[in-house]
Amino acid sequence: MKLKTLAGLIGIVTLINLLTRFMGFIREIIIGTQFGTSSMADNVVLAYTIPNFLYLVLGGAITTSFISIYNKIDSDLNKEQFKKVILTYSSIIVLVITIILLVFNNKTISIMFPGVVGEKKEILETLFFITTPSTFFLVLSMWFSGVLNIHGKYIGASLSTFINNLVFILFVLLAYPILGVYSYGWGALLSALIMFLLLFIELKKGGFLPFSLSLHYSNKSDLIRMSKILIPILLGGATLQFYFITQRFFASYLTEGYIAAINYATKLVQLPQTILMTSVTTIIYPLLAKKAANKEFSEIGKIFKKGDHLLVLYLIPLSIFVYFFSNDIVSFIFEYGSFDKNSTDVTSAMLKIFVIGMHAHAANMYITRFYYALEKAIYPVVIGLLSVFGLNIFISYYFLDSMGADAVAWGTTISAYFQYFTLLIIGKYKLNLDIRLGTTNFHYLLIIISQCLIMFIARPSIKFNISLLNLFLGGILFLITYLPTLHFLGYSIKLPKRKGKVNAS
Template identity: 25%
Template sequence: MKNNELFRASGIMAIGTILSRITGFIRALLAVAVLGTALLADTYNVANTMPNILYNLLVGGALTAIFVPQLVRSFSDEDGGHGFASRLVTTISGILLLLVLVGVLFAPALVRLYAPEFSTPGFETEREIAIAFTRYCLPQIFFLGLFTMLGQVANARGSFAPLMWAPIANNLVVIVVFAAILLTQRAIEIGTITDLQVQLLGWGTTLGVVVQALILIPVVKRSGIHLRPMFGVKGLGKSFGLAGWTLVYVLVSQLGYLVTVNVATSAAVRSAQAGITTGVGFTPYTSAYYIMLLPYSIVTISIVTALLPHLSKLAIAKNVEEVRKQLIRAIRMVGVVTVPSAVALLLFGPLMTEALYMGVSLDDARYIGFVLSALSLGLVAFSINLILIRGFNAFEDTKTQVTSIVIINIISVALSYLFLETLDSNWVTVGLGIAFSISYIVGLFITISLLKKHVGRLQVSEFASQHGRLLLASLIGMVPFFAIAQYFNWAYDETTLVMRIIRLAFVLGGSGLAYLLCARALKVSEIAGLRGFATSVLQRRRKN
C-alpha cells in the first residue's frame, strides 16, 4: 500500500473518527456534568464499562483479530465467503445472547468483582445503584458484537468508513439523554437520584449501542455479502482455533483492567471515608484516558484499520519484507501526531481539563488533568504496540503476542497495588496512570523482540531517530508556552471559563505551530505526509 493510498483510506475513516471523538467527548462532558466525578459517577461508569469488558473478554478480541484475515481468505471459497460470514455471525450472536442472560442474572456478583469496596458497610446505596445500572447496560454486549461483526464484514470488503461513522449515532443518542436529564434535574447525587433517572441513563446508554449496530445492516448488504441465519460450525474450526490464543490475550488484558477498576474504586471509597470531596476514583481515570485516546484514535486507529487488510494480503503472499516496511511506515507516520500530543498532554494536562470539564469544580477538573499527564507518558509506546500487534494478526499468530500482554499486565498490576498501599488515596488514580505508562514502555520492547520471528529483526533505530527529532521539536516548541503558563500560574488561577478557554487556545495553538516549524526545520519528512493526510480528509469532507 503506497503512502497516497494509505492516506486516502485513512482519510475516509479520519473524518468519521474525528466527528465520533468530538461527539464522544461532548457525551463524556455531559456525563460528568450530570453525575460529577465521585462515587455516583463511578457506579455508572463501572456498569457501563462492564459490557465492553465482558464482550472483549469472551468474544470481541477474537472477532477483531481473526475475522478480517479469515474473511479475506474466505473470498476465494466457491460461495464468495457468504457462508463463512453467515455461520460466524449466527454462532457468535447465539453466544452473546447467552452471555447477556447470564450477566443480568449474576449482576450483583459482577459488581462485587469489579468494585468490591462498594460492599463496604455504609455504601449499600452505591452498590444497589451500580447493580441496577449494570442490568440496564449488559444488553449492550449483544449489540457490540453485532456492530463489530457487521463492521468487519464491511472492512474486509474495503468499506472502512461505516465502522468509524456509526459510533457518532451512538454518541448523539446518549447526548440527548444526558442533556434532557441535565435540563430537567440540575443536581443529581447518590441520595437524590430516582429509579426513573437510573433507568433513563441505563437504557438510554444501551439504546445508543443498539442504533450504532443496526445502521450497519444496509451497509453490509451494499458490500455484496448476503448474511442469513446459518447454524453449524462448518469451516469455523480454524477461526476458533486461532481465537483461542486471542481469548487468552484478551483475558490477560481484561484481568489487568479489572485491577485498575478495583484499585480506582477502592481509592474513591477510602477517600470518601476520609472526607475528601474531590472525585479521585474510576471516573477521573476514564475521563483522562478518553482525552489521551483522542490523538491515538484519530490517527493511529484510522491508519491501522486501513492497513490491516493489506497486511493480511501481504502475509498470505509471504511478502515479509513489505510487511516490515509497512509497519515501520505506519509507526513513523503515527509518531508525527502521537509524540507532540504526548508532550502537550504532559505539560498542559490540568490546563486542558480545567477548560474542558466545565460541569465540575476546578479541583475535580484539575485532578483529571494530573491523571492525564501521567497517562501521556505511555501514549507513544501504547500506539506503537497496537501497530505491531496488527503485524502478528496479519500472520494469524495469536499465540506469540500473549507473552507481551502478560508482561505488560504483570507490571501494571504490581505497580497498581503498590501505589494503592503506599500512596495517599487521593493520589492513587494518578499512580494508575503512571503504572499504565511504565507497563507499555517496557512491553513495547518485548513486542518488538517477539515480532522478529515473522518480519526479521525490527530495528528500533528505523523509527527511534525520527521519534527523537519529533520529541526535540515538541519540547522546543512547547516548553516556552509551558513556562509562560507556569509563570502566570494559569493552571491554578481562579478565573472565568471563557478566560480558561482563551488561555488554552493560545497555548495549544502557539505550541502546535511552533512544533510544526521546528519539525520541518529538523527535516522530519513525515510532516509533508501529514499534510497529505489532512488534505485527503478535507477533500473527502467536501465530496460528502
Template identity: 25%
Template structure:
C-alpha cells in the same frame, strides 16, 4: 475481499475517510461526557457507572471495536477471499458468536451483585460506597445485553471494512452518544430540577445505563442494514461450521480475543485498586475520554488501512516491505502522539476546565481529574505503538505470541498498581499501564526481530529518542506559554479559555516539528501531505 473483485482505495484515502468518521463519533462522545459531567459531576452515579460498565464496556471494546480481534480476524480472512464467499461465512460466525455471548448475557444478569463486588471490593469501605454499589448492580443488569451486541458490532466492523466500506463503521458509534445525550436531556426536562438530588441518583443511573444499551442496539442495526444491502450476510442462523474460512477466522479470532482480553483485564486490575480511593473511577473515566478522543481518531487513521497491508505482506518474500510498513506505522504513531503528550502534560488543567467545568463539575472535580490526564498523556505513544505491533502478529497469523505477552503483563500490572498507587494515588494506576505497554512493545519488537530476519532496531531507536527529545522541548515551550498567558490575560471568559489552550499547543507543535523536520523522515512527508490534501479539499 479479493483484489480482483474490488478496486482498493489508497491508504491516504482510507485514512482520510476513517479519520473524518472517527472525528465525528469522538466529538459526539466528548459531548456525551460533557453532559454526564454537567449532570452528575464526580458523584455516585458516575462512579457506579464506571464499575458497572467494566464488563459490558470491556466486551464492546474487546469484541466490537475497530482494530479489535473480531474486526482483525474478519479483515485478515475476508480480504483474501472472493466476495461471494462472504455472506455464508459471516452468517456462520455470527451464529456461533451470538450463541456464546447470549449465555454471557444471562450470566451477567444473574450474577451482577457478585461481579460488582468482585471488580470493586473497596466500595463498601469508602464513604457513600454502599449507594454506589446498589446503583452499579442495577446498571450492570440493564447493560448486560451489550455482551451479545459487542460481538455482532465487531463482526459488522470487520465485514464492512473488508469490503472497503469505512465511512459507516467509523461513524456508527455516534448513535450510542446520541442515545445517552437524549436520555439525560429528557430526564432533566422531566424532573425539572438538578440531577444531583440524592433521590434521583438511582433513576439517573438507570437512564444512563439504558441510554448506553439503546446506543449499542442502534449501532448494530445501522451496520446490519449496510451489511445486508451489500450482500455480506444478514442476521440469520447458519450452522455451516465446517465451511472453508470459518476455522481460519477462529484460528485468528480465538487467540487474538484472549490476548486483547488479557490487556483489558489490566483495566479491571486498575479499577480494583481504584475502588479504595474516593472518586478515582470517575476521574479515570473523564480523563480517559479526553486522551482517547485524539488517540482514537489517529489510531483508526493509522491502523485500519494498515492491517490489510500487513496481511498482504505476510509471506516471506514480502518481508522487506513489511519491515518498512512496521517502521512507517511506529513513526506515524510517534509523530502524531508525542506532540499531544507535550500538550496534555502541560495543559491538563486548562483542558479539563474548558471541557468539563460547569454545573455539577466544580473546581474540586477539576483538581481530581487533571493529574490523571497528565498520566494518560505520558502513555499515548506506547499505547498506540503496542497496537501497531499486535496487528503485525495478527497479519502473520499469530495470535498466540501477543496472548502470552498479555498473560505476563497481568501480573506485571498488578505489581506496578500496588507499588505506584501508594506513591501517586490515582495517577499511579495509569503509570502502571504505561509500564506494561512499554514492556509489551519491547518484547514484541524482539520477537519480530528474530522472526523477520532482523529489524533495524538501533536506527529506529535513535529516531525515537530524537523525537522524545523534541517532546521535552515542546513541553517546556507549552508550559512557558501557558504560564505567560495565565499571568497576562487570564481565563475569565470562553475566548480566553480557548486561547489558553490553542496558543501553547501551537508552540508545542512548532517546536516538536522543528526537531522532527531535521531528521528528514519520509513518514513526516507522508503525514504533512495527508494534512495538506485534507485542507485543499
C-alpha cells in the same frame, strides 16, 4: 473498484469514524457536567465497563476471525452456510453470557469492583442490570458490521456506530430530568438496540444475512481454523481494555470520584492516538499483509521504521504539551455544571501521568500490526498479558496504599512502555525490525529535553484566568519552538499543495 473511488470511500469512512469518536467524547463531557467526579459518575462509568469490554473484545475477535476465514472459502454455498453457523453460535454464546451477567448481577459487581459497597453498590446493581442486555445487541452489531464490510458496504456499518452514540446522547439529555442516573442505563440499551436493528435491516435489504439459523456446517476444519485465529485475537485485542478493567478494579477501593477522574483522563489521552491509529489501521495494515504475502520483508522493515519515527515526532511533543497544560485542557473541556475546580485538579493529576504513556499505547497498537501481518501473534499476546496482569497489577497493588490513584495511573504507563520496548527487542530478532541505536535516537532525546525545558521555563508566565487563552498561547509557543527544533535536527514538515497529508522526514 477504482483507486479514486477507494480513496474517497476510505476518506468518508474515516471521517464518520472520527465523528463517532467525537460523539463518544461528548458523552463523557455530559457525564462530567451532570456528575463531576462523584460516586454517581463512578457508577455510570462502571455500569457500561463490562458490556463495552465484551463489545470491543469479544465482538472484535469474532468479527476479525470470521472475516479471515470467510474470505478463504471458495464455494458461495459454503460461505452462506458458514455465515449462518457463525451467526447461530455467536448468538447463543453472547445470549448465555448476557443471561449469566443478569442472574449473577450482584456477584459480578462484587468480583469486578470489590471496593464498591453500600448504597453506591445498590445503585450500581440497578444501573448494571438495565445496561447489561445491551451486550447482546452490541456484540452482534459488531459482527453485522463485519458482514457488511466483506460485501463492500462500509458506510452503512460506520454510520450505525455514529447513530448509536447520537441516540445515547439525545436520550440521556431528554430523559435525565425524569429517570436521573438510570437514564444512562436505558440510553445504553436503547442505542444498542437501534444500532442492531439498523444493521439488521441493512443486511436483510442487501440479502447478506441468512434467513435461518443452523448448528451444522459440513467443513468443520473452517470452524477449527477460526477458533485458532479467534483466541489470540481475543487476548491480543483485549490488552488495552484489560488496562481499563484493572484501573477500575483498584480505583473502586479509593475515595469516590477517582474512577470517573481516571476515565476522563484516559479518554483525553485516547483521543489523539485513536485519531492517528485509525488511519494506520485503515491504510498500513492491508499494505503490510500484502507485503508479507509477497515476502517483501525489507520493505516491511522500512515501513515500520518510518511509522515508528512519525509516532515519536508527533506524539511525544504533544504529550509534553498536554503534560504542562493538563489543568487548562481539563478545565476547558470538562469544567461545567457539577465538574468543579476540585474535579479539574483530580482529573488533571491523573492526565499528567497517563499522557506520559500516550506514545507507548499508540506504538504498541502500531507494532502489534507487524506481528499479526507476519503471523507472529503469540508474541504480542503473551507480552501484553504479562504487562497488564504482571507489572501493571504489581505496581497498582503494591503502591495503592501509599500513592493512591497515582499508583493505578503509573501501573498503566510503566507497563505500557515495558510492553513496547519488549516487543521492539523481540521484533528485532523475530521480525527483523531495524531498532539500531544511533543518531535518530539521540535526536529524539534532544527533542524531549528541549521541549521539556522550554515548557518548564515558559509555563509559569502563561497563567491567565481563561483556560482557552492559556492553551492558545501555549500552542503558539509549542509551534514556534518545536518546528525550528525539527528543522535544526534536519527534519522537515511539508504540506503538499494538492494533498492534505502531512509528511515528516
